Amino acid sequence: MFWVLLKKQFTEIFKSYFYNPKNNTGRSSKSTVVMFIIFGAAMVFGLGGMFTALALALCASLHSAGADWLYYAILGLTASAMGVFGSVFSTYSGLYLAKDNDLLLSMPIPVKYIIAARLSGVYLMGLIYSGTATVPAFAVYLIFGSFSFWSVTGGLMFVLLISVIVLILSCMLGWIVAKISLKLKNKSFITVIISVLFIGGYYFVYFKAREWINALIENAAEYGAKIKGAAYGLYLFGQAGTGNRLPLIIFTLSVTAAAALVWFIIERSFIKTATSSAAVSGKAYREKTVKMRGAGSALFSKELKRFTSSANYMLNSGFGCIFMAAAAVALFIKGDLAVTALNGFSGGRLTAVIALFAFCFMVSMIGTAAPSVALEGKNYWITRSMPVSSYQILLSKLQLQLAISGGASLPLIAAVVFVLRKTPFEGAAFAAAALSLIPLYALWQMFWSLKNPNLNWTSELIPIKQSMNVAVPLFTGWGYTAVTGGACMLTGYFTGGAICLAFLAALNLILSLLLWNWLKNKGAAKYDAL
Amino acid sequence: MLKIENLTKTYGDKKAVDGLTLNIAPGEIYGFIGHNGAGKTTTLKAAAGILQFEQGEIYVCGNSIKTAPLECKKHLAYIPDNPDLYDFMTGIKYLNFFADIFGVDAEQRKNRIHELASAFEIEADLAKPISAYSHGMKQKLAIISAWLHTPDLIIMDEPFVGLDPKASHLLKEMMHGVCDRGGAIFFSTHVLEVAEKLCDKVAIIKQGKLIRSGTMDEVRGDESLEEVFLDLEAD
Numbered sequence: 001m002f003w004v005l006l007k008k009q010f011t012e013i014f015k016s017y018f019y020n021p022k023n024n025t026g027r028s029s030k031s032t033v034v035m036f037i038i039f040g041a042a043m044v045f046g047l048g049g050m051f052t053a054l055a056l057a058l059c060a061s062l063h064s065a066g067a068d069w070l071y072y073a074i075l076g077l078t079a080s081a082m083g084v085f086g087s088v089f090s091t092y093s094g095l096y097l098a099k100d101n102d103l104l105l106s107m108p109i110p111v112k113y114i115i116a117a118r119l120s121g122v123y124l125m126g127l128i129y130s131g132t133a134t135v136p137a138f139a140v141y142l143i144f145g146s147f148s149f150w151s152v153t154g155g156l157m158f159v160l161l162i163s164v165i166v167l168i169l170s171c172m173l174g175w176i177v178a179k180i181s182l183k184l185k186n187k188s189f190i191t192v193i194i195s196v197l198f199i200g201g202y203y204f205v206y207f208k209a210r211e212w213i214n215a216l217i218e219n220a221a222e223y224g225a226k227i228k229g230a231a232y233g234l235y236l237f238g239q240a241g242t243g244n245r246l247p248l249i250i251f252t253l254s255v256t257a258a259a260a261l262v263w264f265i266i267e268r269s270f271i272k273t274a275t276s277s278a279a280v281s282g283k284a285y286r287e288k289t290v291k292m293r294g295a296g297s298a299l300f301s302k303e304l305k306r307f308t309s310s311a312n313y314m315l316n317s318g319f320g321c322i323f324m325a326a327a328a329v330a331l332f333i334k335g336d337l338a339v340t341a342l343n344g345f346s347g348g349r350l351t352a353v354i355a356l357f358a359f360c361f362m363v364s365m366i367g368t369a370a371p372s373v374a375l376e377g378k379n380y381w382i383t384r385s386m387p388v389s390s391y392q393i394l395l396s397k398l399q400l401q402l403a404i405s406g407g408a409s410l411p412l413i414a415a416v417v418f419v420l421r422k423t424p425f426e427g428a429a430f431a432a433a434a435l436s437l438i439p440l441y442a443l444w445q446m447f448w449s450l451k452n453p454n455l456n457w458t459s460e461l462i463p464i465k466q467s468m469n470v471a472v473p474l475f476t477g478w479g480y481t482a483v484t485g486g487a488c489m490l491t492g493y494f495t496g497g498a499i500c501l502a503f504l505a506a507l508n509l510i511l512s513l514l515l516w517n518w519l520k521n522k523g524a525a526k527y528d529a530l
Numbered sequence: 531m532l533k534i535e536n537l538t539k540t541y542g543d544k545k546a547v548d549g550l551t552l553n554i555a556p557g558e559i560y561g562f563i564g565h566n567g568a569g570k571t572t573t574l575k576a577a578a579g580i581l582q583f584e585q586g587e588i589y590v591c592g593n594s595i596k597t598a599p600l601e602c603k604k605h606l607a608y609i610p611d612n613p614d615l616y617d618f619m620t621g622i623k624y625l626n627f628f629a630d631i632f633g634v635d636a637e638q639r640k641n642r643i644h645e646l647a648s649a650f651e652i653e654a655d656l657a658k659p660i661s662a663y664s665h666g667m668k669q670k671l672a673i674i675s676a677w678l679h680t681p682d683l684i685i686m687d688e689p690f691v692g693l694d695p696k697a698s699h700l701l702k703e704m705m706h707g708v709c710d711r712g713g714a715i716f717f718s719t720h721v722l723e724v725a726e727k728l729c730d731k732v733a734i735i736k737q738g739k740l741i742r743s744g745t746m747d748e749v750r751g752d753e754s755l756e757e758v759f760l761d762l763e764a765d
Contacts, residue, residue: 285656287644289636290626298630302616309618378614384580386631387603529582 001109005117012458013121013466035468042475047132051078054133055140057213063145065220070227071145072241073234074216075137076162083130083166084173085202091122091174095266100458101274115263115270119167122174126166134159137241146242154243161240161255168255171262175269191311196322203326295388299396306375307368307400313375316464320365321408327362328411335419350489352426352497355416356504357485359434363409364477369401369445370470373527374453374463380530390524394446398519401442409438429501436508441477443515448473450526531556531683531714532577537586539572539738546572548738550586554683554716554731557709561729562718563755565763569738570718571611571687577716578608578685591682604632607676611687611718613668621647621656621663621671625678632679639678646674649700665692673701684708686717690724702728726755734762 011018017035019026027035055075062071095118104114138155145151177191216223228235240251293301307313331338342351373394376383383393413434420427448469457463464470484507488500532554539547547569554560564570575581577588579599588595590602616624622643629639647653650670660668669692676684684705690698705715705728719725725732726746732755733743741762742749750758 284654285622285647287640287653289640292633292636292639293630295631295633298627302619302627305623306616306618378612379616381575381578381580381608381610381614382616385578385603385606385608386628387600388631389600 002113002116005104005109005113006120009117009121010124012462013124015454015462039471042471043128043132047082047129048136051075051082051133052136052140054078054213055137056144058217059140059144061217062220063141065217065224067220067224068141068145068242069235069238069244070216070220070224071141071238072137072158073227073238075133076158076237076241077234079130079133079137079162080165080169081202082133083126083163084169085129085198087122087125087129087166087170091170094118094121094459094461095171095174095270095274105271105275111270112267115266119171119266122170123163123167126170127163130162130166131159134162141241148243150243150245152243154241154248157248157252158241161252164255164259168258168262171266175266175273189308189311192314195311195315199322295386296392296396299383299388299393300399303368303372303396303400304403306372307404310460310464312461312464313368313371316470317368317371318366318404320362320367321404323362323365324408324412327358328415331412331415331419335415339419348423350492350497352416352420352423352430352501353485353488353492355420356430356433356488356501357481359409359412359416359430360437360481360485361478362412363405363434363437364441364474364481366401366405366408366441367445367470367474368404369397369442370449370473371463371467372397372400372446373449373530374455374457374467374469375460376453377455377457377460377463380455384528390527391520394450394519394523394527397449398442398446401445402438405438405442409434423498425498426496426501429498429505432505433501433508436505436512439512440508440515441473443512443519444477445473446519446523447515450523453530455530531558531591532560532685532716533587533589534573534577535587535589537573537576537583537588539569539576539581539583545738547576547583547735550735550738550740552733552740552743554714556682556712556714558730559705559709559715559728560717561725561732562716562735563720563722563725563732563759564718564735568735570735572738573735574608574685574687574716574718578606579603580608605681606683606685607679607681609669609672609676609684609686609689611691613665613672613692615660615663615668615671617659617661620659621652624660624671625656625675628675628678634679642678642680643674646677650674650697666694666697669693670697673704677704680711681708682713684713684715684717686715688719689717690719690721722754722756722759726750734759736762 017027017032017039055071058071058074062068095115101114105111138159141155142151236247236250239247307317339351342348342354384390413431416434417427417431420430451469451472453469454463454467484504488497488504492500532552534550534552537547537550538545550569550573552560562570562573572581576583577590577595579595579602588602591605593601593605595602616627619627625643625647626639628634629643634642643656644653647656650673652667652670652674655663655667660671663671669689673689676686689701693701705717708715709730729746731743731745732749734741734749742758746755749755753761
């Protein structure tokens with residue numbers, strides 16, 4: 001019975017890799033393999049590459065200073081943070097908000113099987129995210145640290161136990177989120193605020209990391225002694241990774257005991273939490289006259305309400321807004337310093353191009369349009385039975401993306417133009433290129449949102465987070481940035497950045513027009529035929 | 531009001547609806563019955579302009595659903611078998627969304643919402659999110675949204691499922707009200723007693739094909755509708 005549930009859980013997570021939702025048939029094994037390779041490559045070369053660089057920076061120095069445990073402690077904490085960051089909200093919605101909870105609870109299935117199957121999905125996601133840090137840490141240590149039977153054993157246990165720690169922390173935080181959710185009314189916004197604070201802290205640490213790493217390497221012995229004295233548990237944690245037997249046994253037993261405790265708590269509270277209703281406004285409806293709106297405005301409001309009612313949607317699809325706001329503020333405060341640094345790099349020829357490169361990266365991280373069609377889900381019938389065209393429906397989704405990415409972009413564009421005030425042509429060319437990117441990315445996402453959208457999801461995380469419709473436009477957006485940015489840098493060095501950016505703006509507009517024409521005709525027809 | 535001509539819809543190799551022809555005139559309550567998977571929902575969705583089809587034609591108030599879908603949809607309302615509504619909206623926001631799309635003016639919508647929501651006894655709950663509604667409350671909200679713009683044709687898939695007896699009675703009265711003002715109702719049901727008492731005409735579909743249709747007296751003759759249906763199913 002458990003294996004049936006497990007199969008269902010994993011099928012749901014990786015459904016789009018095995019099944020084509022358009023014709024509801026299985027994909028060929030070749031295309032499944034290709035999709036898994038793309039996903040694996042993104043994890044290994046994207047996140048994995050970043051943590052490999054961190055491991056390489058730390059390993060040899062800490063090993064030679066005799067602080068191997070500190071190396072594993074730092075990377076273990078980083079991996080745990082990464083894993084929890086990647087799976088805490090999916091734990092809450094996957095465990096307590098899954099749409100088939102009622103169905104499964106009505107069946108003669110022991111509750112512990114349902115929980116175990118759900119947790120297996122959470123564990124897998126945690127393992128994937130934490131593995132992007134623990135696996136490079138382990139591999140780098142074997143090469144630049146120590147290679148022995150116990151260092152291999154310790155490293156392997158480290159990889160496994162960190163993933164269990166991630167599971168424990170995700171469950172604890174997910175449980176807290178579930179408890180809070182039952183009390184809160186505007187929980188989507190509160191969740192977003194907490195998450196943004198968390199992300200802010202994460203990036204503060206990230207940007208300070210190099211400074212801290214250098215200080216750590218220079219004073220490894222001193223810091224090691226201080227940490228060991230103040231947090232002996234952390235010392236044991238790091239020692240376990242190096243393969244020191246006693247700490248490894250203590251660490252393993254501690255993690256096992258913590259996992260058992262978490263299991264005990266979840267098993268006892270699962271039914272109550274999963275079947276409780278969230279706090280609902282006790283206010284009775286009071287009749288009032290509302291202003292009549294047009295169909296376009298009503299559809300846009302519906303899309304906006306859909307976005308603001310879901311913390312998952314806001315966090316995953318509006319992430320770039322945070323970067324853009326932070327970058328705009330930073331530029332207004334210390335923009336001249338940044339321009340001086342960039343001018344030094346390229347003699348001033350490529351300053352605007354590099355700024356656009358960073359802008360592209362951030363704007364491509366705003367993606368409300370990509371999951372918007374799939375998010376219609378079982379509500380698809382509502383707008384389709386109304387006297388509005390499919391183009392109008394798609395346009396409202398596009399407008400939301402334009403409003404959010406445009407709203408977040410304008411202060412940043414203004415900030416860049418302000419810091420480039422001494423070279424107004426460059427500033428104007430940057431503004432034109434940046435503004436032309438906003439509709440291009442929005443339309444590109446709409447294009448992908450219509451590629452076999454999965455309307456039969458049971459958790460909204462599937463269309464928002466775990467779908468090709470979201471991943472492909474994000475990665476291809478970065479690819480477009482890399483290609484056009486690279487071309488601008490190569491040619492801009494000789495011609496000056498302004499000319500290249502003007503050409504790029506023209507190219508973006510042409511591509512946008514082509515995509516818009518596609519959306520109006522073929523895209524609308526595709527939506528009709530879903 | 532609704533004219534379905536030689537409708538054919540296939541899923542892969544399977545014909546869900548096969549050459550179906552029906553004509554629903556103003557003032558008629560037309561019942562649509564058949565076993566599970568017979569093609570009722572497919573037909574209703576095609577008539578409401580939700581589902582595309584390969585062959586045939588559907589006209590609503592003289593307009594083709596293929597060539598003038600928006601004109602057709604202005605005249606109709608659809609209620610699905612399972613009321614999957616926007617969980618992220620409150621009841622009143624959902625109704626206002628419908629009213630905006632169908633262009634119901636402020637005063638008229640205020641009166642209609644008050645009249646219908648109080649009749650279904652959910653007026654006080656309209657400020658609550660739909661996610662907090664029971665199945666029956668969602669069904670009532672779907673019915674109110676369908677009646678909000680006083681459509682000429684209402685297409686309903688199993689509309690009585692989940693409704694309490696009082697709400698069912700009210701819905702039947704409302705269906706007669708639509709016909710009294712010259713509109714028409716086309717609905718599917720598995721409750722043959724309801725169809726027998728409520729419908730002016732009935733159509734029986736089996737494996738996508740229309741096997742009998744006409745006035746209630748023509749279809750059942752001297753037998754009950756249940757007996758006729760079971761006989762036809764057995765053939």
